[in-house]
Amino acid sequence: MKAAVIVFPGSNCDRDVAVALEASMGAKPLMVWHRDTELPDLDLIVVPGGFSYGDYLRCGAMAAHSPIMREVKRQADKGTRVLGICNGFQILTETGLLPGVLMRNKNLKFICKDVHLRVESNTTDFCRGYAAGGLVRFPIAHAEGNYFADPETFKAMEAQGQIAFRYCNHRGEVTEAANPNGSLANVAGIYNAKHNVLGLMPHPERLAEALLGGSDGKMMFDSLVEALR
C-alpha cells in the first residue's frame, strides 16, 4: 500500500498517524506539505488531526483552500481512499468531500477521553476487520465534533449506509448519555456516497498499541493494508 499524510501548518497528529500506519504497513508513509500541488499515485491519503491554521476562522476552513486539497479532491474523485481524522474530518466537510458540518460541542468545551463506538458497517476497506455492529474504544480530543446534516441529506446518508461509527456505551447501546458532543444521531464518523472517503472525530491512531491502553484502532490500519496491498 502506498500512503501519504498531508501536513498543514498547525497539524499535530501527523506523526501519530504516520507511526500507526508504519506499524501496519511496514513502511513509512509519504509526508506531504500543504503547499505542494501534486501527489503521486496513492492508495490512501490521510488528512490528520490538529489545529490547521490555528482553527482561527472555522475548523478546517482555511486548510480546505490550501493548494494540496485540490489534488486530494481529484484523487478522491478517482477513487483513492481518503481518511480524515478529527481536524482532518472537519477539513473534508469544509472541502465538500463529506456531507454535513461539525459544530461546537454541546458542552462548549474541549473533550479528551476514551469513548465507545459501534461499527455501523464492516463492508468498507477501512472497517473490514471489525465485526458489523461491533464495539470499539477510541479516544476523542476535540472542541468541535458535534455533527450535523440537514434531515434530507441525513436520511439519504443513512439509506446509503454512509454512517461509519456511532457513539455508544460500553454495552454497545447508542444512548443520549453516551453522546459526548451532541452529534446528530450519535454520529462519530461518516463515509461519502462512494464509501472511499471516511471522516471520523475519534482517533484510531491513538489506541493502536496495547501499551498506550488499547489497540482497537490498529484494526483500521490493518484493514486498509489488507484491502489495498
Place this chain on the structure above:
Amino acid sequence: MTQITPELLASHGIKADEYKKILEILGREPNHTELGIFSVMWSEHCSYKSSKKWLKTLPTKAPWVICGPGENAGVIDIGDGQAIIFKMESHNHPSFIEPYQGAATGVGGILRDVFTMGARPIANLNALRFGDPSHPKTRHLVAGVVAGIGGYGNCVGVPTVGGETNFHASYNGNILVNAMTVGLADKDKIFYSAAAGIGNPVVYFGSKTGRDGIHGATMASAEFDEKSDEKRPTVQVGDPFTEKLLIEACLELMATDAIVAIQDMGAAGLTSSSFEMASKGGLGIEMDLDLVPMREDGMTPYEIMLSESQERMLMVLKPGREAQAKAIMDKWELDFAVVGVLTDTGRMVLKRHGAVVADLPIDPLALASPEYDRPWTAPVKQPVIAVEDVKAVCPAEALKTLLSCPDLASKRWIYEQYDHMVMGDTVQRPGGDAAVVRIHGTNKAVAITTDVTPRYVLADPYEGGRQAVAEAYRNLSAVGALPMAVTDNLNFGNPEKPEIMGQIVESIRGMGQACRELDFPVVSGNVSLYNETQGAAILPTPAIGGVGLLEDVAKSASLSFKESGSSIVLIGETKGWLGASLYLREICGREEGAPPPVALHRERRAGELVRQLISDGQVQACHDVSDGGLLVAVAEMAMASDGHIGASLDAPSTLPLHAWCFGEDQGRYVLEVRDDDLAAVLEEALGHDAAVRVIGKTGGHVISVGGRAVRVDELVEVNEAWLPGFMGAELSGH
C-alpha cells in the same frame, strides 16, 4: 527629556536606594527608556534579588546533570545520547487578572524556555491553586485558567499529562498557575544563550511586537490592591498556532549549524533576552529598533523594549547564515529580521530613527544585578497534636467526606479538557501518582509529577520543604521510575516582611537537604513573590516538579487494583500523625498542628525497595500514601480499578482506628501483591530494612475496616461529583 520624579520611580517599582545606584552606574540621569529597562531587569521577577542568596544553597549537580540553573531550563542525561530538558514557571499575577490569557501565555512561555534549548516538548503539567470554592471569583478563575491551558496546549499539540489542583482561602486574591514543560533533545544538540562572536548578527524572529504586556514583569513583582483589575492591559495575548510554527521552525533551524546562541523573549521581552545573552557572553549589542517587526505604528523605544508580546525569539547567527535561516522562517510564515550586531563594548546601544535612544552597561543590569539579604524571622513552631485530642468518627463516613472534599475530589473535569494523548506516547494518563511518557521510538520513559503540601509548609516551612521534595521522589518511585532531578517554582508572599522571608529561607533549606539526601538535584526553577492582596499572603507554596526515568516502560506500575484476592501490603511506618492533616481540616475543621516529619534515609530506602519490587514484576499496583492517609490511598486504588475491586483491611489494635486510617505519616506506599509473590516481597522489604505489613486483601466491591464498610461505587460517585457540580457542569459518564 522625561523628568524623573518620585512618582515615576514608584510607578516603575524602583526604590530610592535603587535609583541612587542607577545614578552611580550611569553617572547621569537615565532617560525614560533606560529607566524602563532598569525597572524590568531589576524587578524581583527578572533579577531574583530577594531569593538569589538562598537559591545558591540548593544542590544543583550530579553526574547526570548536563546543565543546572541559570539557562532557560535544566538539562539531564538519560543515556543513549539523549537528554531531557525541563522547567516549571509561574504565571500567577496575569492569570488572576485575566485567567484565560494569563494561563495560556504561561504555557506558551514555559514551552519556549524548553524548545529554545533544542528540545521538542513532549509533556506539559500544571500545578494550580485557587481560592475557597465559596469565593465569588473562584469558579470564574477555574473555568478561565483550565480553558486557557487547554486552549494553548491542545493547539500546539503537546500533551498535558498531569499536575495538581488545590483550593484554599489564602489564594482568594492570588491564584497560582505554575506550568511545567518537559522536552526531549539529542545530548549533542543542546542550545545555550551566551552570545559569542563580535560582529555576528543578532536576529529577531517569530511574531511581531505589539503594545501588549508592557511592564508584566513589574506587575508580577508587586502586591495586588483594589485597583489590580486596572492592570489588565499588562497581560499578554497568546497565539498557540504561531507557537506551533515557532517550535517546528526552531527545530528545523537547529538541525542546521547556523545558530550560535538563542533565547526566547519571555518576561521583559526584548530587554531581558538581549541583556541576558550579551551578559552571559561578556559582549555588547548594538540594536536598531526600526528593524524590529512591529504590529502597530508609532511604537516608542520604551514600548518596543518592554513589550511582552508572545511567540518571539532572539538569536545570534553565524556570519553569512542569514539567508538560510530566513528561508526556514519564510516556510513557516514567521517574521525574521536582523536587528543588531554583537560588539565588544559590553554596552547595549539602542537606536531609533537614527538617534541613540539608550546606552547602558550590560552587566549591572543582568548577571551583576542587585542581591539582597533581607531580614527574616524563624517561623514559630506549631505544637504536635496528640491523637487523643482529635475526635474519632466512623471511618466510612470520614472517607466519603474526604474523597468529596475539593482537594481530593476527582480532577477529571479539568484534565478531560486537556489533550493528554497527542504525540502517541502517553503511557500513564492523568490521575495516577506520576504521568509516564515514553521516549518516542524507544522502550524508555520519563515519569513526571508536581508536588507540594502548602499547609505543611505554613505549619513548618523546613519540614514542608523537605516533604515537597520527598513526595515528588515517592510519586516517581511509585510508578517504578528512578528520580533524576527537580525543577522548583517557589510561590510566596511579600519578601520584605521578615516572617515571609523566613518561610522562603526555611523552606529552601528543607528542600535543599531533601534534594541532597535523595540525590535529586535542582536543575531549574522560578520564583514568584509578592503573592499578596491587601496585605494577606498565600500559603507558602514551593511547588516541586520531579522527573524520573524508566529504563523499561513495560516495567512500570499503576495505582489501580488489578485483581481480587491479592494481598495489600503497606511499606513504611504508621504512627497515626494527624497534625496538619486533611482529616483534621475537613472532618474537625481545624487547620493546626505540626506537620508529619520526613525521615529522609527511610524515604530513600523505601523508594529503592519499591522500585526494585516493581522492576522485578512483583507488584500488581502501587500507590504512595499522601493527603488523607492510608484509607484514602486504598480507596483511590479501588476507585481506579476496572469493576471497582474492593478491599478488606485489618487495622492494628495498637492505634486508634481514625489515626491508622487517616494519619499522614510520610514515607509510605501501598502495594497490591499476588499471594505467589508475597513471601519474596516481605523478604525483600526486610532486606531493605523497611517497615512492612500485610494490611488486608483485595476483593468484593466495598472498602471495609474496623467493622464499617462503604461501597466503592458510592465513593466513585461522590469523588467524581464535586468538581462538575461546583462548576455547574454535567457529570461526564463512563
